[in-house]
Structure formats: C-alpha cells, structure tokens
Amino acid sequence: MHHHDQPHRYALHAQLDADTLPITSFALSDVRLMDDANYPWLVLVPRVPDASEITDLDAAQRHMLSDEIDRAARALREGFRPFKLNIAALGNLVPQLHVHVIARQQSDPAWPLPVWGRVAAKPHTPELLVERIAQLQALLRN
Amino acid sequence: MHHHDQPHRYALHAQLDADTLPITSFALSDVRLMDDANYPWLVLVPRVPDASEITDLDAAQRHMLSDEIDRAARALREGFRPFKLNIAALGNLVPQLHVHVIARQQSDPAWPLPVWGRVAAKPHTPELLVERIAQLQALLRN
Numbered sequence: 144m145h146h147h148d149q150p151h152r153y154a155l156h157a158q159l160d161a162d163t164l165p166i167t168s169f170a171l172s173d174v175r176l177m178d179d180a181n182y183p184w185l186v187l188v189p190r191v192p193d194a195s196e197i198t199d200l201d202a203a204q205r206h207m208l209s210d211e212i213d214r215a216a217r218a219l220r221e222g223f224r225p226f227k228l229n230i231a232a233l234g235n236l237v238p239q240l241h242v243h244v245i246a247r248q249q250s251d252p253a254w255p256l257p258v259w260g261r262v263a264a265k266p267h268t269p270e271l272l273v274e275r276i277a278q279l280q281a282l283l284r285n
Numbered sequence: 286m287h288h289h290d291q292p293h294r295y296a297l298h299a300q301l302d303a304d305t306l307p308i309t310s311f312a313l314s315d316v317r318l319m320d321d322a323n324y325p326w327l328v329l330v331p332r333v334p335d336a337s338e339i340t341d342l343d344a345a346q347r348h349m350l351s352d353e354i355d356r357a358a359r360a361l362r363e364g365f366r367p368f369k370l371n372i373a374a375l376g377n378l379v380p381q382l383h384v385h386v387i388a389r390q391q392s393d394p395a396w397p398l399p400v401w402g403r404v405a406a407k408p409h410t411p412e413l414l415v416e417r418i419a420q421l422q423a424l425l426r427n
Contacts, residue, residue: 195369196358196362196369196370197351197354197355197358197370197372198355198358198359198362198370202352202355205348205351205352205355206347206348206351208351209339209347209348209350209351210344210347212339213339213340213344213347216338216339216340217340220338220340227337227338227375227376227377227380228338228339228340228374229373229374229375229376229377230339230373230374230375231371231372231373231374231375231399232370232371232372232373233369233371233372233373233399234369234371235369235371235389235396235397235398235399236397238369247377254377255377255378256377256401256402257373257375257377257399257401257402259398259399260398260399
C-alpha cells in the first residue's frame with residue numbers, strides 16, 4: 144500500500160501537547176489539564192482524525208462528546224464548586240477540535256470575562272501538578 | 286393550587302431579550318441573533334426552566350442541543366464561509382443557559398481572540414437587520 148492511501152491518523156496537535164497534560168482517556172476524547180493554575184481547566188480532544196469543527200463529527204460522535212463534556216463538567220463542579228462553568232470550542236489559534244471546560248470563580252483573575260487573552264498562564268508548580276492530576280483522575284473516575 | 290406549587294416556567298432572560306433578536310425556534314432552543322454586526326452571531330437558548338449549565342439538561346436534551354448547535358453552525362458556514370466557528374456556553378454575566386455560535390473571520394475586529402469584551406457591539410442598521418434576519422431564517426430552514 145502506498146503511504147498516500149493510508150487514512151489520516153489521529154495525533155495530538157503540538158501546541159495542545161505543549162500547553163496541556165494528560166489526565167485520562169474517555170471513549171471518544173482525551174482529557175487533558177491546561178497548565179494554568181489560575182483556573183481548574185480541562186481540555187477534551189476527540190480522537191477523530193482531521194476534525195477541527197463540531198460539524199466534522201457525526202451525530203453519534205457529537206452525542207458522545209456532549210456526554211463527555213457533561214462528565215468533565217460534573218467532575219469540576221464536584222471538585223471545585225465553581226460559580227460558573229465555561230464550555231467552549233474556539234480553535235482560532237489551534238485548529239484541532241478541542242473543547243475547553245473551565246471552572247470559574249468570581250475571585251479568578253479574568254472574571255467575569257472569558258479566560259482567553261486576559262492574564263498570562265500560571266504554570267503549576269511540580270507539587271501542585273502532581274496533586275491536581277491525581278485529584279482530577281479521582282474525580283473523573285466516577 | 287397555590288402559586289408556590291406551580292412549576293417554574295421558561296422565560297427569556299431580560300438581558301438576552303435586550304441583546305438579541307428572534308430568528309426561529311428549534312425543537313429545544315430559541316434561535317436568536319446577537320445585535321452586533323461585527324460578527325454573524327447566533328445564540329441558542331434552550332427553553333428549559335431554570336437551566337444555567339449544560340449539566341442542568343438531561344441526556345436527551347443535551348443531545349438535542351448538540352444537534353441544534355450543529356444545525357446553527359452549518360447554517361453560518363453555508364451563509365458566511367467563516368474561517369472558524371466559535372461555539373461557547375459561558376454565562377458569567379447572564380445566568381440563563383445560552384450557547385453562542387459565531388462565524389469568525391481573520392478580518393473581524395477581535396480576531397484571533399474570542400469576541401467577548403474586545404470591541405463594542407455594533408448594532409445592525411434597520412436595513413441590515415431585516416436583511417440578515419431573512420437570510421438566517423432561509424439558511425436555518427434547511
């Protein structure tokens with residue numbers, strides 16, 4: 144088989160790989176932690192080759208993504224008691240389809256605006272990162 | 286029956302009513318146009334009493350909302366050929382659950398950042414409003 148004939152494979156976009164850390168895998172999506180301690184911030188990346196828009200998923204995949212967003216949102220709600228959840232598929236800078244699920248508090252540095260382009264990301268310390276990943280893995284196991 | 290016993294009824298939040306105009310109704314959601322000519326910008330408002338988060342919907346409602354977001358996104362794609370779609374449920378200022386579906390271009394005034402809190406809304410002229418609503422109603426009929 145010529146390599147031209149091979150179907151595209153799913154691979155995480157390099158920018159998402161650089162900005163986030165792996166937490167767990169759901170049936171459709173990889174669940175990753177944004178390395179920004181300003182907010183509890185998950186990113187769901189459906190493992191669908193070449194998807195950049197919600198409209199690139201079929202109905203079954205969209206419904207599964209909706210279920211996985213709900214699951215991530217419930218985990219953040221349970222773990223962090225946010226004032227509000229923010230859920231968004233933007234992708235203006237990184238074309239690979241990914242969904243932000245963010246726990247917002249009235250005390251966070253971007254409130255009440257959306258988080259993008261407001262304050263510089265605050266990388267987790269190694270200690271906090273280990274703790275946060277373990278906490279999220281436990282929350283997402285339910 | 287005491288009025289205390291009445292279930293809550295769905296009513297559009299006053300701020301959404303002020304900021305948007307009715308386009309059509311889907312099975313679950315009202316589809317409205319944000320009165321900001323900077324971007325083709327739809328807002329879907331599920332007619333579910335007291336819903337403020339995605340997690341307030343049951344699975345069937347979430348799947349229906351996913352289908353309706355897809356339908357709105359396809360209409361904007363067909364009508365405006367956006368460089369990227371932005372889809373978001375934020376609600377930091379207006380607690381009633383609503384989903385933004387926005388057609389973004391690299392030439393729009395907030396690109397590449399999300400639209401919120403960037404440039405002042407540019408209300409449609411009456412002529413453009415009539416034209417835009419008719420256009421969107423035709424696109425959403427498909």
